Amino acid sequence: MLRSLVAAVLALTTTVVPAESVWLTKYKALESQIGDSLYTNKSSANLAWGESYILRSYLDVYGATQDTHWLDKLVTHTDTILAHADDIDGDGYLGWSTSRYSPVELGNPSFETAASGDTTLPANWTRFQDTGSHIYRTTDVPSGTGSRSVRVVSDLTRWKKLRQPVASTYEGGTQHVLRGWGKRTGSVVGRIVLREGSTTLCMLEYTTSTWTYKEVTCSLPAGRSLEVWLEHKSYTVSGSASFDDVKLSAVLPYIVHDGMIGIPIAEFVRLVAQTPALSGYAAKAATYRAFLENEIVPRWESSSYIGNTWQPIGTTEGLYTQSPNFDAFSHTRVSSDLPYNQALAFGNMLMVLHAVNGNPTYLDRATRLARWTRNDLTSSGGAYIWNYATYTTTKEDLSHANVDLSAFLEFYRSSQVFTAADMTALKNTLLAKMWNDSTTAPVFSLYVDGTGTAANGVDYYLHSWLELTEWDPQVKALVGTKYANFTATNSSHLITLSRLLTWE
Numbered sequence: 371m372l373r374s375l376v377a378a379v380l381a382l383t384t385t386v387v388p389a390e391s392v393w394l395t396k397y398k399a400l401e402s403q404i405g406d407s408l409y410t411n412k413s414s415a416n417l418a419w420g421e422s423y424i425l426r427s428y429l430d431v432y433g434a435t436q437d438t439h440w441l442d443k444l445v446t447h448t449d450t451i452l453a454h455a456d457d458i459d460g461d462g463y464l465g466w467s468t469s470r471y472s473p474v475e476l477g478n479p480s481f482e483t484a485a486s487g488d489t490t491l492p493a494n495w496t497r498f499q500d501t502g503s504h505i506y507r508t509t510d511v512p513s514g515t516g517s518r519s520v521r522v523v524s525d526l527t528r529w530k531k532l533r534q535p536v537a538s539t540y541e542g543g544t545q546h547v548l549r550g551w552g553k554r555t556g557s558v559v560g561r562i563v564l565r566e567g568s569t570t571l572c573m574l575e576y577t578t579s580t581w582t583y584k585e586v587t588c589s590l591p592a593g594r595s596l597e598v599w600l601e602h603k604s605y606t607v608s609g610s611a612s613f614d615d616v617k618l619s620a621v622l623p624y625i626v627h628d629g630m631i632g633i634p635i636a637e638f639v640r641l642v643a644q645t646p647a648l649s650g651y652a653a654k655a656a657t658y659r660a661f662l663e664n665e666i667v668p669r670w671e672s673s674s675y676i677g678n679t680w681q682p683i684g685t686t687e688g689l690y691t692q693s694p695n696f697d698a699f700s701h702t703r704v705s706s707d708l709p710y711n712q713a714l715a716f717g718n719m720l721m722v723l724h725a726v727n728g729n730p731t732y733l734d735r736a737t738r739l740a741r742w743t744r745n746d747l748t749s750s751g752g753a754y755i756w757n758y759a760t761y762t763t764t765k766e767d768l769s770h771a772n773v774d775l776s777a778f779l780e781f782y783r784s785s786q787v788f789t790a791a792d793m794t795a796l797k798n799t800l801l802a803k804m805w806n807d808s809t810t811a812p813v814f815s816l817y818v819d820g821t822g823t824a825a826n827g828v829d830y831y832l833h834s835w836l837e838l839t840e841w842d843p844q845v846k847a848l849v850g851t852k853y854a855n856f857t858a859t860n861s862s863h864l865i866t867l868s869r870l871l872t873w874e
Contacts, residue, residue: 391434391871391874393853393867393868393870393871393874394431394434394435394871396853396858396867397427397431397864397867397868397871400858400859400863400864400867401424401427401864404424404859404860404861404864405424405443405864406447407420408420408421408424408861409421409424409446409447409450409451410450410454412454412456412466413466413468413470414465414466414467414468414623414624414627414628414631415468415470415471415624415627416468417451417466417627417630417631418466418624418626418627418629418630418631419630419861420860420861421447421451421631421861422630422631422633422634423833423861423862423864423865424447424861424864424865425444425447425448425634425635425638426633426634426637426833426865426868427861427864427865427867427868428440428441428443428444428447428634428868429441429444429634429637429638429641430865430868430869430871430872431868431871433872434868434871434872434874438648441638441648441651444634444638445651445654448635448638448654448658449654451466451631452657452658452661454466455661455665458544458545458621459543459544459623459673459675459676460543460675461669461673461674461675461676462673462674463665463666463668463669463672463673464661464665464666465623465628465665465666465669466623466627466628466631467621467622467623467624467627468621468622468624468627469546469547469549469619469620469621469622470619471622471624471698471699472541472619472620472621472622472697472698472699473537473539473619473620473697473699473700473701474617474618474619475536475537475539475540475546475618475619475620476494476534476536476537476598476616476617476618477493477494477534477537478492478493478494478495479550479615479616479617480515480516480518480614480615480616481495481507481516481518481519481520481614482516482517482518484507488502489507490502490506490507491505491506491507492507492518492520492532494534495520495532495533495534496532496533496534497530497531497532498529498530498531498532498533498599499528499529499530499531500530500531504522504523504524504525504530505520505521505522505523505530505531505532506520506521507519507520507521508520508521508612510612511581511614512551512581512583512614512615513581515551515614515615516614516615518614519551519612519613519614520532520600520612520613520614521610521611521612521613522560522600522601522602522610522611522612522613523609523610524556524558524602524605524607524608524609524610525605526605526606526607526608527605528605529601529602529605530601530602530605531599531600531601531602532599532600532601532613533597533598533599533600534597534598535595535596535597536564536596536597536598536618537701539697539701540590540596540618540620541590541620541622541696541697542590542591542592542593542594543590543591543592544589544590544620544621544622544675545587545588545589545590545620545621546587546588546589546590546618546619546620546621547585547586547587547617547618547619547621548562548564548572548573548574548585548586548587548588548598548617548618549574549583549584549585549586549615549616549617549618549619550562550574550583550584550585550613550614550615550616550617551581551582551583551584551613551614551615551616552574552576552581552582552584552611552612552613552614553576553578553579553580553581553582553611553612554576554577554578554579554609554610554611554612555579555609555610556607556608556609556610557607557608557609558602558603558604558607558608558609558610558611559575559576559577559602559603559604559611560575560576560577560600560601560602560603560611560612560613561573561574561575561576561599561600561601561602561603561611562574562598562599562600562613562616563598563599563601564588564596564597564598564599564618565596565597565598565599566591566594566595566596566597567595571588571590571596572586572587572588573586574586575603576611581612581614587621598616598618600613600616620696622696622698623669623676623698624698624712625670625679625690625708625712625713625715625716626708626711626712626713626715626716626773628666628669628670628716628719629712629714629715629716629717629718629719630715630773632662632666632716632719633715633718633719633722633776635658635661635662636658636659636662636719636722636723636726637722638651638655638658639655639658639659639662639722639723639726640722640723640725640726642654642655643655643725643726659723659726659727662719662723663723663727663729666719667720667723667732670690670716675695676693676695676696677693677694677695678694679691679692679693679694680735682738683738683742686738686741687738687741687742687745688734688735688738688739688742689707689708689713689738689739689742690708690712690713690716690717690739691706691707691708692706692707692708694706704761705759705760705761707759707760707761708759709758709759709770710743710746710756710757710758710759710766710774711758711766711770711771711773711774713739713742713743714739714743714773714774714776714777714778715773715776715777716739717735717736717739717740717777718736718773718776718777718780720732720733720735720736721733721736721777721780721781721784721786722780724736724784725784733786736781736786737781737786737787739777740777740778740781740786740787740788741787743756743774743777743778744787744788744792746760747792747795749795750803750819751798751802751803752794752795752798752802753795753796753798753799753802753803754792754795754796754798754799754818755799755803755818755819756774756818758770764817765817765818765819765821766817766818767816767817767818767822767824767828768804768814768815768816768817768818768824768828768829768831768832768835769824769828769831769862771818771834771835772831772832772833772834772835772862773834774834775796775834775835775837775838776834776837778792778793778796779793779834779837790841793838793840793841794841796838797838797841797842797845799818800814800835800838800845801842801844801845803815803818803819803820804817804818804820805848809847809848809851810851811851812848812849812851812852813829814829814832814835816828827859827860827863829852830852830853830856830858830862830863830866831862831863831866832849832852832866833862833865833866833868833869835849836849836866836869836870836873837869839873846870846873849866849870850870853866853867853870
């Protein structure tokens with residue numbers, strides 16, 4: 371009798387308490403490896419294209435499990451991210467920045483191109499006290515940097531150096547990152563030095579026999595004649611110093627990064643505002659909201675350094691453009707327009723914040739951006755196709771389209787501009803244009819028109835595409851098939867796993 375009762379209880383327990391979701395198990399495994407790897411990083415590029423996905427995944431998993439552990443993690447991360455915001459440009463607004471995308475103010479920084487008439491000398495560079503016997507290009511390079519480096523050999527008699535003037539177009543009055551690879555042989559200490567005349571502004575030293583990457587940040591005065599020198603610390607010791615990928619770039623703000631970082635923070639603020647059970651997080655949410663509203667949003671229209679980047683178009687459209695005051699991407703840019711994804715990320719954040727504060731300016735900016743983009747979508751066989759930017763015919767790619775789609779979905783769910791018919795057309799973009807029609811080995815193209823191959827794991831960057839499951843469950847089925855036996859490794863994979871959990 372007792373055995374029968376125990377068996378009945380076990381059977382009931384097995385029925386009532388389901389096994390943990392396979393997607394939650396996969397998510398937890400990856401999150402334990404990478405979840406805390408980025409939030410202490412101060413580069414806006416790493417925060418935008420990595421940490422923002424981690425933060426959004428925490429919101430997804432909380433929504434699926436109602437486990438506030440994930441909100442606690444979000445708070446820990448966000449507190450640190452906000453603490454690391456700075457005002458390097460002195461405009462009075464806090465934010466994030468990076469040197470990753472700003473123009474490199476040196477020509478031929480990787481020494482790949484030889485000078486005319488001398489294959490041993492890198493173009494754009496000048497030897498100091500040498501004709502080529504002690505300063506020359508080599509094929510000994512760090513992994514992944516190219517095919518050439520440069521070597522400076524000591525002759526124990528006088529200085530041997532390589533130098534190049536910094537481009538006169540450099541962005542003065544802000545911080546720059548001097549960076550590069552280096553190594554040595556013998557007793558030499560290799561140095562990359564940025565100078566104004568005889569004054570050293572910043573410097574890197576290399577003391578190991580293996581290739582080592584280093585970088586240093588320094589503030590540069592505007593309108594000066596600067597030079598970068600590759601040299602030894604002393605010419606009286608024997609050995610050589612080798613250098614590669616020597617670059618100098620300004621540390622600049624990017625609106626897409628502020629938008630990407632701001633989206634999950636704004637979503638947390640909205641979640642707390644709309645969920646009475648989360649009142650314990652109200653103080654944190656209020657702090658985060660104030661930061662976004664007082665620092666990040668006005669930064670892109672009222673900053674004395676950045677300038678006003680908002681541009682209305684007619685009475686119904688508008689967009690955020692590149693700064694009128696500095697070149698954030700190239701000194702030879704063909705347009706001030708930003709790629710769609712970069713403006714849309716900021717519009718996405720504004721749309722979320724509007725749900726909390728009802729600010730009519732936020733709504734105006736977001737809906738104008740929505741119309742600007744919506745009017746540039748081209749219908750093709752019931753699907754939408756669009757370019758990466760207004761200034762190129764290259765189509766939007768699968769990865770960046772996640773940013774576009776996130777904004778489109780937010781506009782739709784806020785009943786602004788985008789309709790269910792639009793979302794169906796976007797679903798058709800994935801299934802009718804980009805999918806290879808295989809249900810057992812699904813592959814998606816690189817571009818939204820169905821062309822190109824999404825290599826190096828980009829084919830798995832599907833988190834916003836996955837939200838189109840709302841209009842066709844086959845989307846979730848295909849993404850689930852791709853991830854069933856896939857070893858996820860990065861934050862884009864992590865948020866896709868969290869979305870698979872959401873749609874389970």
